[in-house]
Amino acid sequence: MSELETKSPGNFIRQIIDGDLKAGKHDGRVHTRFPPEPNGYLHIGHAKSICLNFGVARDYQSGKCNLRFDDTNPHKENIEYVDAIIDDVKWLGFDWQDRLFYASDYFQQLHDYALELIKAGKAYVCDLTAEEVRDYRGTLTEPGKASPYSNRTVEENLDLFRRMKAGEYEDGTRVLRARIDMASPNMNMRDPTLYRIRHGVIHHQTGEAWCIYPMYDFTHPISDALEGITHSLCTLEFEDHRPLYDWVLNNISIASHPQQIEFSRLNLQYTVVSKRKLTQLVDEGHVSGWGDPRMPTLAGLRRRGYTSSSIREFCDRIGVTKAENSVEMGILEACIREDLDRNAPRAMAVLDPLKVVIENFPEGETQQLEAPNHPKDEGMGKRTIAFTRELYIDRADFREQASRKYKRLVTDGEVRLRNAYVIKCNQVINGPDGEIVELRCSYDAETLGANPQGRKVRGVIHWVSAPEGIPAEIRLYDRLFGHPTPDGDKGVRSFLEHLNPDSFKVAGNAVVEPGLAQAEPGANYQFEREGYFCLDQQDSKATRLVFNRTVTLRDSWQKIDRQKG
RNA sequence: UGGGAUGUAGCUCAACUGGCAGAGCGACGGACUCUGACUCCGUAGGUUGUAGGUUCGACCCCUACCAUCCCAGCCA
Numbered sequence: 333m334s335e336l337e338t339k340s341p342g343n344f345i346r347q348i349i350d351g352d353l354k355a356g357k358h359d360g361r362v363h364t365r366f367p368p369e370p371n372g373y374l375h376i377g378h379a380k381s382i383c384l385n386f387g388v389a390r391d392y393q394s395g396k397c398n399l400r401f402d403d404t405n406p407h408k409e410n411i412e413y414v415d416a417i418i419d420d421v422k423w424l425g426f427d428w429q430d431r432l433f434y435a436s437d438y439f440q441q442l443h444d445y446a447l448e449l450i451k452a453g454k455a456y457v458c459d460l461t462a463e464e465v466r467d468y469r470g471t472l473t474e475p476g477k478a479s480p481y482s483n484r485t486v487e488e489n490l491d492l493f494r495r496m497k498a499g500e501y502e503d504g505t506r507v508l509r510a511r512i513d514m515a516s517p518n519m520n521m522r523d524p525t526l527y528r529i530r531h532g533v534i535h536h537q538t539g540e541a542w543c544i545y546p547m548y549d550f551t552h553p554i555s556d557a558l559e560g561i562t563h564s565l566c567t568l569e570f571e572d573h574r575p576l577y578d579w580v581l582n583n584i585s586i587a588s589h590p591q592q593i594e595f596s597r598l599n600l601q602y603t604v605v606s607k608r609k610l611t612q613l614v615d616e617g618h619v620s621g622w623g624d625p626r627m628p629t630l631a632g633l634r635r636r637g638y639t640s641s642s643i644r645e646f647c648d649r650i651g652v653t654k655a656e657n658s659v660e661m662g663i664l665e666a667c668i669r670e671d672l673d674r675n676a677p678r679a680m681a682v683l684d685p686l687k688v689v690i691e692n693f694p695e696g697e698t699q700q701l702e703a704p705n706h707p708k709d710e711g712m713g714k715r716t717i718a719f720t721r722e723l724y725i726d727r728a729d730f731r732e733q734a735s736r737k738y739k740r741l742v743t744d745g746e747v748r749l750r751n752a753y754v755i756k757c758n759q760v761i762n763g764p765d766g767e768i769v770e771l772r773c774s775y776d777a778e779t780l781g782a783n784p785q786g787r788k789v790r791g792v793i794h795w796v797s798a799p800e801g802i803p804a805e806i807r808l809y810d811r812l813f814g815h816p817t818p819d820g821d822k823g824v825r826s827f828l829e830h831l832n833p834d835s836f837k838v839a840g841n842a843v844v845e846p847g848l849a850q851a852e853p854g855a856n857y858q859f860e861r862e863g864y865f866c867l868d869q870q871d872s873k874a875t876r877l878v879f880n881r882t883v884t885l886r887d888s889w890q891k892i893d894r895q896k897g
Numbered sequence: 898u899g900g901g902a903u904g905u906a907g908c909u910c911a912a913c914u915g916g917c918a919g920a921g922c923g924a925c926g927g928a929c930u931c932u933g934a935c936u937c938c939g940u941a942g943g944u945u946g947u948a949g950g951u952u953c954g955a956c957c958c959c960u961a962c963c964a965u966c967c968c969a970g971c972c973a
Contacts, residue, residue: 341910369973405972462971469969473899476969507971517900519969528971548973572901572968596903596966607973649921651910653903656966660908663922673935708935739933748931783931792931860932889933 340387343652345593349388349563352591358562364388365398365561366421367435367552369405370413370536373622373629374420376643376664377598377605383647384595385565386426398559399428403436404551406535414536416622420630425640435546435555436537442546442554443497445584446508446526450489454583455526456482457492458509465507468514469522475515476522482511496529499543503529510550512579520576526550553577557588564590567597568654598650599658602811603628604819604827618831619812625880626812626835636809637856637866637882639675642668658817665883672856672864672882677705677712679848680750680794681859681879683806683839685724687798690755692774693721698800701780703751715847718800719752724843729793730771732760739791741771746784748792750860754779794860801843804877806865808837848877861885 349362364385368374374382389397399421403409421428435442449455458481460468470476484492496506508527516522527544534540556564564577571594581589598605604613605628613619613627623631633643646667650659699719706712729740729747741747746756759772776784783789811832815821818830844859851857851867858864863884872878 343910367973371973402973408972458971465971466969471899471969474969475899504971509971519900522969525971530971545971547971552973568902569967570973574901594902601908649909653910655903655910657909660922663909666922669934678932707930707932737933750931752931754931781931789931791933794932858932858934861934862932863934885932885934887933 339391340383340648341651343595344654345384345563345565345595345652346388346391348591348593349392352562353392361560361562362388362392362395363397363560363562364395364565365400365556365559367400367402367555368417369402369408370410370417371405371408372413372607372611373416373631375605375607375610375630376600376628376633376646379424379630379643380598380647380650380652381565381567382421382424382426383644384652386428387647388563388565396431397426397428398431398433398561400433400435400555400559401537402548402552402555403434403535403537404545404548406530406533406545409536411536416631423634423640424630425644431559433555433559434537435551436535438551438555438558439538439542439546441558442551443544445554445586446493446546446550447490448584449510449526450493450508451486452583453486453511455508455510456484456489457496457506458482458523459506462504465525469519470514472519478514479509479523482509482523493527496527497542497544499531501529503531505529508544510576510579512576518572518575520549520573521579524549524576549573549576550580553580553590553592554584554586556590557581557586560588561590564592566592566594568594569597570594594654595652596654596656599656599817600628600661600664601658601816602661602813602818602832604813606819609819609827612828616828618828625807625809628812634854635869635880637672637854637864637880638668639671639856642671645671661811668864668883669886672858674709676856676858676864678703678707678860679715679845679857680717680796681804681806681842681844681848681862681865682724682726682794682796682801683808683842683862684727685796685841685843686727686730686768687770688723688725688755688773688795689770690721690723690773690775691758693719695721697721698797701752717751717845717847718797720797720799722798723749723795724798724801725749725771725793725795727768730757730768732768736790740793741791746776746787746789748779748789749775750792750794752780752795753777754784754789792861794862796843796845798843800846802846802849802877804842804844804848804879806839806842806844806879806881807868808839808881810835810837842879844877844879849874851877856882858885 366385386397389395458479507525509523512521514522531543574592577592625636646664700716732743753775755773755775757773761770763769812835813830814832815830818827853869856866864882865879868878
């Protein structure tokens with residue numbers, strides 16, 4: 333039953349690889365890499381890339397996938413992110429074996445290749461300020477003009493670059509640039525920056541060994557080549573960078589030449605999948621952190637109760653193409669529901685308790701009833717639940733009067749208590765404000781595991797024993813944004829305006845069945861008729877159980893209510 | 898008004914590379930049910946962005962147009 337051994341569906345990238353294999357390219361090897369920058373937590377969009385890269389490696393004979401941190405900008409990067417990313421990729425179910433790398437592992441080699449370019453007259457040290465560089469670059473419709481420093485001699489460039497490295501110059505005073513074509517219609521080819529100076533930052537891997545740091549466009553192709561990557565998969569915005577990727581490899585003495593292939597990033601409705609925006613949500617305190625259960629981060633989804641296999645399944649279902657996309661949240665939800673319906677044990681929890689007194693059940697007595705942990709999987713075993721004279725049902729499961737569509741308890745009506753007896757509501761007790769505070773009911777002792785004689789009971793509701801049940805806090809999460817594309821709405825100043833104020837609610841007076849005291853942190857349950865929940869890994873304590881709602885059950889009554897009421 | 902890409906069902910993707918346009922999710926209707934869940938059965942939904950062209954035959958090839966996305970960081 334290991335999903336990891338199941339092949340992912342085909343896509344255009346796998347077709348390219350198939351073709352390459354048939355043509356005998358790359359000595360018949362397939363080697364990919366997942367190259368995160370450790371400047372934030374991984375999100376569901378990264379999961380798409382991880383599943384693609386590691387999935388390809390898994391599905392091809394002797395395929396390999398490296399985990400490589402693209403850590404060339406110490407300003408934004410952080411060891412905390414490195415650790416979190418490692419955890420997340422592992423959790424997602426993938427293994428890079430002994431191939432954990434850092435672009436910073438190659439700083440010396442990168443530097444030496446830069447020297448090669450300088451010696452070949454293909455790179456130069458430029459003294460222009462950042463603004464001047466921008467001016468010289470031209471615009472989308474006008475060509476740029478050559479930097480006044482682009483004609484320095486090789487010797488001068490070598491000397492200047494050596495001194496850059498030696499720390500003789502301040503940040504921003506000089507850069508190393510490739511000499512390509514200032515008139516190229518592709519902006520990336522207008523003498524792109526290769527190295528910049530960064531003093532006073534401590535790199536999480538290399539410490540203070542370097543004060544010059546290579547740019548992505550220089551680092552990435554070389555790192556790929558050094559690792560023997562065959563197919564370098566990245567997102568669409570790097571399409572324009574491919575000529576530069578190839579230029580770098582074609583102009584240095586490196587034999588290997590991986591093939592860059594671009595695919596479209598994931599967009600998920602009712603959330604944002606952009607590290608910048610997620611960082612903003614965290615920094616400005618709109619969420620409790622990167623692992624907030626409402627975040628589309630892997631850490632957030634995990635805490636919310638999503639399983640890694642459901643996320644892998646999601647990635648298989650959405651596919652890989654080059655088309656812009658906007659994936660409905662329903663697909664992700666369908667994946668977790670499918671997983672949890674099959675695998676999560678059932679339990680009962682009352683979120684908004686309303687007291688019920690079974691008048692014809694003896695006071696002080698507890699009857700242990702038996703209930704299956706899963707309605708369709710006997711292998712999951714049984715549990716006992718306590719039935720007592722006083723119990724709780726959910727306030728929403730009672731109405732003084734209702735139409736025939738309402739299949740729950742009404743005054744003078746009957747309803748089945750799940751896994752227990754049929755009860756009848758005889759009397760409604762109101763509080764001083766007219767609020768319903770208690771229901772006086774009677775139970776039919778003949779109805780345990782049997783239908784009542786001569787009459788039909790229209791509904792089944794869940795319940796928990798009042799004296800035996802355990803108080804719990806149940807956190808109800810909903811979509812973080814109230815708009816399908818919060819970052820795509822031009823009618824609003826900031827995507828933050830679409831934050832859903834109801835994305836987090838707490839059912840603080842919930843009561844759960846006694847057996848849940850033994851729940852393991854992170855364990856998934858279906859609370860019958862409510863949804864899927866997991867025991868919170870961080871905040872739940874033996875003295876105060878905390879559950880997170882992962883997702884509700886599919887809800888066909890909502891629309892019925894909408895239609896009728 | 899430069900360059901690069903992308904348009905197939907509501908959404909995400911298929912279509913053996915020129916041979917009767919399908920699937921998953923969703924929607925709608927029904928059956929079943931001690932979860933308004935699950936499961937099962939059924940229905941709707943397409944001028945394949947548009948207009949031409951090539952061909953016995955075009956989602957696929959050609960031309961033009963339209964729409965959308967990306968690119969002017971010493972970010973990745």
